Amino acid sequence: DQQVKQNSPSLSVQEGRISILNCDYTNSMFDYFLWYKKYPAEGPTFLISISSIKDKNEDGRFTVFLNKSAKHLSLHIVPSQPGDSAVYFCAATGNSGYSTLTFGKGTMLLVSP
């Protein structure tokens, strides 16, 4: 049973436009949400996170929005650049006492020039 779901396997966007990646979760105990970016042959790298007590967090071109009532979060990338082409994983963590991440299946973003 998937607790973190990314329902779009892939997304194509033109350079300069907005990329919106979506993520849903089912576990109410999650209280921190993170986005990781992964290039081929590399490990996931941290992009941005949000605490459950917030509804928005912004870092440069990246903004994450959290809607707790809908158990939904989204990552906005504006403007999108070809170097943003990668697989994006949504992950969540709860107060389990140890730092484990529950990941979605990922969304492959392709930004074309």
Place this chain on the structure above:
Amino acid sequence: ETGVTQSPTHLIKTRGQQVTLRCSSQSGHNTVSWYQQALGQGPQFIFQYYREEENGRGNFPPRFSGLQFPNYSSELNVNALELDDSALYLCASSLGIDRGGGGTIYFGEGSWLTVV
């Protein structure tokens, strides 16, 4: 670069064999977690070691075992390999039980295991 190194990067094993994967955590980090990423899936938590003790385990059978050494490096051992064990195995290091809200969980590049 994250400072987390894994070896080997690629290996092929035969069903029924045993494999050991290794991870050196980032300097100063005392917690290592292992994840399995099958093709088309997100990483799945296998287990975590904190100060040489197993500190949590995901839904993996006992043939998946691990160790953490005094220098906080770690090994993942898988016995009686099955075809479904073919995956990318990721090591992540962190300090204590930091849940990574500030991006403080660092992943290595992974070890690709193919079981034939």
